[in-house]
Amino acid sequence: MVGDARTLVDLVARVGAAAAGERVPVQVGDSDPELVGRWCERAGHRLLRIDDGVAVIMRGPIPDDDAVLAEIPPERQPGTRLWIYTNFDCNLACDYCCARSSPQAERRAVGPERIRRLVAEGAEHGVTEVYLTGGEPFLLLDLDEIVRDCVARLPTTVLTNGMLFRGRRLRMLRAMPRDGLALQISLDSATPDLHDLHRGAGSWQRALDGIRTARDEGFRVRVAATVSPGAAGTDETAAFHGLLDGLGIERADRVIRPVAQRGFADDGVTLTVESLVPEVTVTADGVYWHPVAADHADQLVTRDLFPLADAIDEVRRRFADYRRESELAAQRFTCA
Amino acid sequence: MRQAVLVGAVAYTTNVVPIWEGIRDYFADGPVEMDFVLFSNYGRQVDALIDGTIDIAWNTNLAWVRTVLQTDGRCRALAMRDIDRTFQTVFVSRAGASLGDLADLRGRRVALGSRDSAQAAILPVKYMRDAGLGTDDVELIRIDTDLGKHGDTGRSELDAVRALLDEEADAVALGINTWEAIGSDELMPDALTEFWRSPEYCHCNFTALDSLPDDVGKLFVDHLLAMSWDDPKQRTVMELEGLRREWVLPELDGYASLFTAVEEQGIPARW
Incomplete structure (x- = not known):
């Protein structure tokens, strides 16, 4: 239990200090993946994956489709x-x-x-x-x-x-x-x-x-x-x-x-x-x-x-996803 | 035409840049333009407000109190976030610690955040005094990380929670925002529990000196309050700044407890 609580404190510290949209790796050890997911959902972040005790989280707020399309x-x-x-x-x-x-x-x-x-x-x-x-x-x-x-x-x-x-x-x-x-x-x-x-x-x-x-x-x-x-x-x-x-x-x-x-x-x-x-x-x-x-x-x-209408909605949804992804790629791709 | 209103803010997170660029972009379409300057701490920002380098300061509650004290009240609060009207401090213990009230802290160790944090240090000391706990009745463990930022980073509060989990403290005082960011006691009810919650008080506000022309202040406030949660672009900025839904006019009564605490604890008006 205390281990899970420490993980939550680490999540707040690491993800909270990151730039919006950044992908943040956080050591979560053996903590309950469901707990990590619930914390992300509650805080407005997105849990991308947990591999080998490391959770990768997209720092929120994550713009919804309407916000992306408004651009x-x-x-x-x-x-x-x-x-x-x-x-x-x-x-x-x-x-x-x-x-x-x-x-x-x-x-x-x-x-x-x-x-x-x-x-x-x-x-x-x-x-x-x-x-x-x-x-x-x-x-x-x-x-x-x-x-x-x-x-x-x-x-x-x-x-x-x-x-x-x-x-x-x-x-x-x-x-x-x-x-x-x-x-x-x-x-x-x-x-x-x-x-x-x-x-x-x-x-x-x-x-x-x-x-x-x-x-x-x-x-x-x-x-x-x-x-x-x-x-x-x-x-x-x-x-x-x-x-x-x-x-x-x-x-x-x-x-x-x-x-x-x-x-x-x-x-x-x-x-x-x-x-x-x-x-x-x-x-x-x-x-x-x-x-x-x-x-x-x-x-x-x-x-x-x-x-x-279904096809139009699908196109709009996919477009918003691509835009969010490209924004992230631009943030993390550096040559030096 | 008047130059852009210059707003000061403290850079306590990387997200401060997109927040203020977003607000600046929003004002570019409005009746008064604004630009911003970032400071590394609230002391410098308040100095810059008083010497006229900036027109408006996005201040914490302690920075507001210190501005009032340094200017003999020749300043005013223009606006705040909706969450700033209902800020609170919570006292948290390990689950099962049998703490039910502040008076139960007698003889215990209480971890506090940075000494310049109203929510995690200054007001908690006042609340304990009001509960009859004198200086010798409680062992205070002060965790003074990020001094100058008035607890904005939350880092000292998280370090205080770690001290609690490591059993180096029996209780911790946190701002409601940090407590909710951890998940309050919903995500880990078997680890931590809240046992006391303060009355609501006010936190940040946009502070201007009385010398700011009334018409400029009104244009700034009117346009700020017109920011819409329903506009996806504006909402992104508002979410990042931590608003629940809207900017609101200030509620000055909500600073009374902090003025009292600052006086009682002999906290200087300038540092």
């Missing part, structure tokens, strides 16, 4: 954006495609019924924006129906290469609502060379034509460029902005991002669940951590699309 700006809160991979097939075969989409890729469509349900459930659980992406969504001949259903609930963006606005698909585009909808068209460079190098000959000009068509039809157009590290210097970037200025694309509607080392890309930025702020992403195969890795098992959250 993230409102617009980037996990669970506010809902990405849906409407299909996976594409009319292009970009060599850096993170989703491994191409004309040869099998169509894996979520379908209008499930998309409607996903958006409805998402809207009830904190989702404020919907992003529809492909492959190429305009390959789907019911995309206008899907878009109308989404826009009826939430502001929606459709990601497209902008190359298919002809004939029936142009009529489909024209049937889409203007309010609450944006088209995000991929354009990588100010001139055809870089863009066509990765996306195929002639694709730059057709994307440019697509941007003009969408603008002429009264749509809000965002432009997203995917750039290899070192491929775009200051002059190239300035020329790109000059082109977009001429096209009437608002500065806030321009996204320039690096190639991710995912999918077809051999090089690029390494992205993991620990390093990404999650954006809940649904494909026909499951719910994923982030759209950049929607075809990768390491970022699969669950195979169950429904209820979507």
Whole structure:
């Protein structure tokens, strides 16, 4: 009994003197592990393990999930954006495609019924924006129906290469609502060379034509460029902005991002669940951590699309855990 | 525009830095900015308050009493934690020691914390005197670790508990915070037991001199009291500082027993 009491005094002295979040090893000898656990719980610390008579304790107060998430700006809160991979097939075969989409890729469509349900459930659980992406969504001949259903609930963006606005698909585009909808068209460079190098000959000009068509039809157009590290210097970037200025694309509607080392890309930025702020992403195969890795098992959250609220909660919980862990790693990793 | 209000605090734990950086960040969004200066002991901090180096001192109860005595009362308490209104001292013995009241300590050994700790030394001596125990009636074992920090580290109290467990003392006087940190007698009822608990008294407060402009003091207090336990970021700071839930206005009657103890024991106003 006295031994246990001494252990408790040692715990107060050692853990109490540590910095919040620090992992503190404390000799507990043969003391009752349950007693150590109860003390930690009562004092707001976390018992991580007891090995060979040494308890390792995370010094509290340990921020709860809400406190961790409060550090993230409102617009980037996990669970506010809902990405849906409407299909996976594409009319292009970009060599850096993170989703491994191409004309040869099998169509894996979520379908209008499930998309409607996903958006409805998402809207009830904190989702404020919907992003529809492909492959190429305009390959789907019911995309206008899907878009109308989404826009009826939430502001929606459709990601497209902008190359298919002809004939029936142009009529489909024209049937889409203007309010609450944006088209995000991929354009990588100010001139055809870089863009066509990765996306195929002639694709730059057709994307440019697509941007003009969408603008002429009264749509809000965002432009997203995917750039290899070192491929775009200051002059190239300035020329790109000059082109977009001429096209009437608002500065806030321009996204320039690096190639991710995912999918077809051999090089690029390494992205993991620990390093990404999650954006809940649904494909026909499951719910994923982030759209950049929607075809990768390491970022699969669950195979169950429904209820979507469960997946969103799981993403938020895991994100808070990763953040707490990374804070701790930063505190304990020193080189000298 | 007025410069930031400068608050002094004593660095008794590594967590003092994130606590005050968190409070500074909170005030950055408010009507009056604040910054902080850390001191190694309360003596230096009170000197800095009186000579105008800092505007406000986050003081222990003893530091408050000494500020009042040194300034002839030309100072005021602005605010405190909710737990500071209901602080207590407990007397603890080994389980089965058959101590039921302070009077039972006659002829016994009592371990006290640092002599500048109100909760673990100064007030316990007063409580024993009030119970009729004179200087020769009890053997006091003083454990003066971390002098200058007024018992904030809790180290001297934990050393006193060790002395009790080692049977070098028959009883120990502890602040309620240390007793609860150990787990009071819930986690080890067969080892230690509380046999006397003091009336509630006040502990820390934000102390300012009368020269602090009223409007500045009001802005500081109003914004401090607006800190919300329901805000996750603010709550993290409040938890770390040991609040139960909120900052509150001071309750000065709660310092009366310590003023009396300081006078009775001849504790100097400055050290």
